Amino acid sequence: MTPRLSAHGVVKRFPGVLALDGVDLDIRGGEVVAVVGENGAGKSTLMKILAGVLTPDAGELRLDGAPLLLPDVRAADRAGIALIHQELNLADNLDLAGNLHLGREPRRGPRGLGWIDRSRLERDSRDLLRRVGLDLPPTTLTAELSIGQRQMLEIARALGRSARFLILDEPTSSLSAAETERLLGLIAELRAEGTGIVYISHRLGEITRIADRVVVLRDGARTAELSGGEIERGRMVREMVGRELESLDSCERALGEVRLEIRGLPMAPEAPVLDLDVRSGEIVGLAGLVGSGRSELLGAIFGVAPRSHGRVRVDAREIPPGSPPASVAAGLGLVPEERGRQGLVLEGTIHENLALPGWRRTSRRGWVRSDEARANSRSVVRSLDIRPGDATRAAGTLSGGNQQKVALGKWLPLEPVVLLLDEPTRGVDVGARLEIHRRLQELASAGLAILFASSEMEEVLGLSDRVLVLHEGRIAGELPRERLSEEAVLSLATGSEAAP
Amino acid sequence: MRKALGAAGLLVGAGLAIAIASPHFMTAFNLENLLRRSSLFGILGIGATFVIVTGGIDLSIGSIVCLVGVLTPWLLVEQGVDPWIGVLGLLGVSLLLGTLHGVLITRLRLQPFLVTLCGLLVYRGLARGITGDQTQGFVGGFRGLRQLGNGRIPIPGIEGFTIPVPFLVLVVVAIGAALLLGRTVWGRYLLAIGRNETAVRYSGIDADRVKILAYTLCGFLSGLGGLLFTLDVGSAQPVDFGNFYELYAIAAAVIGGCSLRGGEGTILGVLLGAAVMQVLQNGITLIDAIPNNVEFAVIGTVILIGVVTDESVRRVIARRRPEGRGSIP
Numbered sequence: 001m002t003p004r005l006s007a008h009g010v011v012k013r014f015p016g017v018l019a020l021d022g023v024d025l026d027i028r029g030g031e032v033v034a035v036v037g038e039n040g041a042g043k044s045t046l047m048k049i050l051a052g053v054l055t056p057d058a059g060e061l062r063l064d065g066a067p068l069l070l071p072d073v074r075a076a077d078r079a080g081i082a083l084i085h086q087e088l089n090l091a092d093n094l095d096l097a098g099n100l101h102l103g104r105e106p107r108r109g110p111r112g113l114g115w116i117d118r119s120r121l122e123r124d125s126r127d128l129l130r131r132v133g134l135d136l137p138p139t140t141l142t143a144e145l146s147i148g149q150r151q152m153l154e155i156a157r158a159l160g161r162s163a164r165f166l167i168l169d170e171p172t173s174s175l176s177a178a179e180t181e182r183l184l185g186l187i188a189e190l191r192a193e194g195t196g197i198v199y200i201s202h203r204l205g206e207i208t209r210i211a212d213r214v215v216v217l218r219d220g221a222r223t224a225e226l227s228g229g230e231i232e233r234g235r236m237v238r239e240m241v242g243r244e245l246e247s248l249d250s251c252e253r254a255l256g257e258v259r260l261e262i263r264g265l266p267m268a269p270e271a272p273v274l275d276l277d278v279r280s281g282e283i284v285g286l287a288g289l290v291g292s293g294r295s296e297l298l299g300a301i302f303g304v305a306p307r308s309h310g311r312v313r314v315d316a317r318e319i320p321p322g323s324p325p326a327s328v329a330a331g332l333g334l335v336p337e338e339r340g341r342q343g344l345v346l347e348g349t350i351h352e353n354l355a356l357p358g359w360r361r362t363s364r365r366g367w368v369r370s371d372e373a374r375a376n377s378r379s380v381v382r383s384l385d386i387r388p389g390d391a392t393r394a395a396g397t398l399s400g401g402n403q404q405k406v407a408l409g410k411w412l413p414l415e416p417v418v419l420l421l422d423e424p425t426r427g428v429d430v431g432a433r434l435e436i437h438r439r440l441q442e443l444a445s446a447g448l449a450i451l452f453a454s455s456e457m458e459e460v461l462g463l464s465d466r467v468l469v470l471h472e473g474r475i476a477g478e479l480p481r482e483r484l485s486e487e488a489v490l491s492l493a494t495g496s497e498a499a500p
Numbered sequence: 501m502r503k504a505l506g507a508a509g510l511l512v513g514a515g516l517a518i519a520i521a522s523p524h525f526m527t528a529f530n531l532e533n534l535l536r537r538s539s540l541f542g543i544l545g546i547g548a549t550f551v552i553v554t555g556g557i558d559l560s561i562g563s564i565v566c567l568v569g570v571l572t573p574w575l576l577v578e579q580g581v582d583p584w585i586g587v588l589g590l591l592g593v594s595l596l597l598g599t600l601h602g603v604l605i606t607r608l609r610l611q612p613f614l615v616t617l618c619g620l621l622v623y624r625g626l627a628r629g630i631t632g633d634q635t636q637g638f639v640g641g642f643r644g645l646r647q648l649g650n651g652r653i654p655i656p657g658i659e660g661f662t663i664p665v666p667f668l669v670l671v672v673v674a675i676g677a678a679l680l681l682g683r684t685v686w687g688r689y690l691l692a693i694g695r696n697e698t699a700v701r702y703s704g705i706d707a708d709r710v711k712i713l714a715y716t717l718c719g720f721l722s723g724l725g726g727l728l729f730t731l732d733v734g735s736a737q738p739v740d741f742g743n744f745y746e747l748y749a750i751a752a753a754v755i756g757g758c759s760l761r762g763g764e765g766t767i768l769g770v771l772l773g774a775a776v777m778q779v780l781q782n783g784i785t786l787i788d789a790i791p792n793n794v795e796f797a798v799i800g801t802v803i804l805i806g807v808v809t810d811e812s813v814r815r816v817i818a819r820r821r822p823e824g825r826g827s828i829p
């Protein structure tokens with residue numbers, strides 16, 4: 001009999017929010033069930049309930065037909081259910097082997113002494129790491145990994161538990177194209193071995209490729225279940241959003257004078273340097289594989305990453321290296337890659353986050369003008385349609401898409417002249433992504449110069465007026481709008497075509 | 501604000517209990533003394549608060565109290581230095597020591613615990629070395645200057661109760677500190693740094709300067725406290741003057757609602773926290789049934805109970821309301 005995990009009528013209430021309103025879900029061994037829905041639809045909440053992280057307010061779980069109680073994560077572990085969280089949960093100060101076996105280290109010697117069998121630990125780790133394609137010694141410190149590598153490490157850890165049911169909550173949002181391919185391959189393997197898989201992603205392309213069934217959640221309720229030929233992008237979007245989504249129209253914008261001027265910025269040690277101008281009204285995309293140096297480049301421009309030589313000017317004003325305050329004063333803003341760590345004060349309220357970079361402006365001789373700051377925050381909440389719109393909520397309780405809007409919105413009151421964005425819509429649902437893209441286009445039309453990095457092809461193609469493709473720390477080529485296509489970007493990004 | 505309320509409750513509760521247990525508590529003399537001590541420790545607590553809200557810690561407070569407390573009479577009496585120059589010079593030194601801590605912590609990325617632990621050792625060592633472990637005192641002189649520490653201002657129309665001068669100093673310091681924390685951009689930055697320093701840097705704010713400011717203020721207020729303590733008492737013994745005062749200051753901040761993780765704290769709360777500490781100490785001295793040598797055990801237990809209660813209340817509230825930890829209106 002194939003194993004079968006199911007949830008019936010699950011209800012979960014958070015203060016002020018009904019996150020799940022009687023949801024059913026059924027997973028069998030050897031199939032991939034995708035769960036899709038807008039930000040805040042309740043996907044992660046449902047998964048946490050399946051993995052014993054949260055307990056439901058009502059409803060029940062069943063395993064192979066028998067009622068299943070999951071008071072905690074250990075119980076789920078015993079039942080063979082593993083969850084890879086949307087947010088990474090790794091101890092930076094441990095090595096890879098330590099993280100892979102955290103809480104279940106192989107022991108040796110007398111029981112209870114807690115001696116760790118290092119050699120077995122490392123041997124097991126090497127196998128797991130190889131399976132997910134991390135070619136690193138198990139003794140590497142976790143802190144040294146990129147986000148994508150960390151994600152793969154989390155996946156390896158779940159594999160180590162040899163679970164019968166594996167739940168992946170947005171595993172690919174920080175993976176490169178190559179890593180994503182590897183993961184999708186791995187999922188196919190696991191499915192063939194009989195593992196039941198739940199897969200959550202906002203990248204619908206992945207879902208059409210691997211899902212056997214798609215369950216759509218909207219506002220905490222299950223609105224549809226698709227299978228076979230019904231699994232198709234347009235249909236999924238319609239069920240998720242509840243209406244047709246019109247596509248982003250590429251509006252023609254008049255380009256003004258040069259706003260951001262970069263001369264001789266090193267892309268990597270010994271690599272050629274970068275010269276780049278971004279004009280008022282222009283949106284320039286940086287494409288390339290993860291690890292091609294896009295984040296470092298944006299960080300070096302803004303001053304949060306080191307810059308050994310090269311010059312950056314904003315409106316002809318020189319920006320000294322390593323000084324974010326000078327960058328902001330000159331009119332630069334950065335929406336960083338990791339919104340939880342770099343972009344937001346998660347424990348702070350929405351208002352505190354929106355007001356943070358702008359306090360200098362909304363103050364007179366150091367005295368803050370709270371009314372003005374609050375008015376600014378209110379207008380940002382309104383113009384970006386941040387939901388829920390109560391600015392006294394902690395930013396950390398917002399859904400991914402709304403958090404991203406806050407990370408972007410905090411720059412708006414400063415009226416920047418150049419905005420740098422690193423993965424502007426990571427983990428953001430289709431509807432909110434479209435909204436953010438529209439808003440960026442509007443800002444550009446109003447004269448903003450935008451430079452953004454993205455590993456999502458759709459975003460690069462849809463938003464950019466011009467694309468620079470990076471490959472291993474150098475510019476592989478530049479593509480103007482007319483020559484922009486997925487093939488052109490990919491062949492440059494993988495280095496299979498020389499720069500024109 | 502809720503935590504300040506908790507500290508106020510603790511203060512009233514402890515005060516009532518002690519008043520019932522001992523007839524000496526509610527006397528004008530005792531209350532006056534209590535107000536004086538609470539004011540002095542309140543000044544130290546405010547200094548500690550600036551550092552704690554950034555997620556840092558300052559262990560050197562007691563040693564700076566010692567350094568300033570011992571060197572003030574030493575300079576003025578033994579060395580015959582002009583009082584103005586001596587006092588302002590020492591306050592300047594304590595301020596610069598704070599700045600030094602801040603610079604070492606931000607520029608060299610050293611841990612606050614480590615830097616200020618070294619400060620704790622170095623400054624006491626210096627004070628003892630310079631004075632050769634000899635008690636330093638004002639030997640009846642400098643009566644005008646000493647008014648700053650032991651002065652009393654009569655309240656017109658009320659007999660028997662006077663206001664200690666350090667309380668007035670505290671009021672000025674507390675108003676300044678509350679304005680700084682609540683109404684200026686620096687205050688916003690201090691609190692935000694305690695919650696997520698990386699995000700503050702990424703917002704284009706010079707977080708290092710803000711942190712240096714916090715340690716500088718803490719150093720200065722420790723020095724000011726040390727000066728007032730020594731002016732009040734009249735003499736200082738380098739071996740134990742100011743011993744453990746950093747822990748009193750930190751405890752006052754924590755009772756008053758500061759989180760040691762940073763990002764939380766109010767000046768009003770710290771003042772109440774400092775008063776709670778003094779009332780407890782006073783109670784142990786006054787109530788004969790409690791031997792004086794269990795003082796630390798009693799204070800430690802009360803703080804622990806307070807923190808545990810607070811944490812339980814916080815959880816109940818958090819279950820009902822998904823609001824931010826925000827203290828900003």
Ligand SMILES: Nc1ncnc2c1ncn2[C@@H]1O[C@H](COP(=O)(O)OP(=O)(O)OP(=O)(O)O)[C@@H](O)[C@H]1O
Nearest residue numbers: 014019039040041042043044045397399400401822
């Ligand atoms: N700990 C919490 N406290 C309060 N509200 C919460 C909490 N966790 C989730 N929520 C709320 O529950 C709802 C569902 O959240 P959930 O994280 O399940 O959404 P999601 O579908 O996973 O969204 P995303 O695509 O952004 O990850 C949201 O409105 C969210 O704000």
Ligand SMILES: [Mg+2]
Nearest residue numbers: 043044045086
């Ligand atoms: Mg989620």
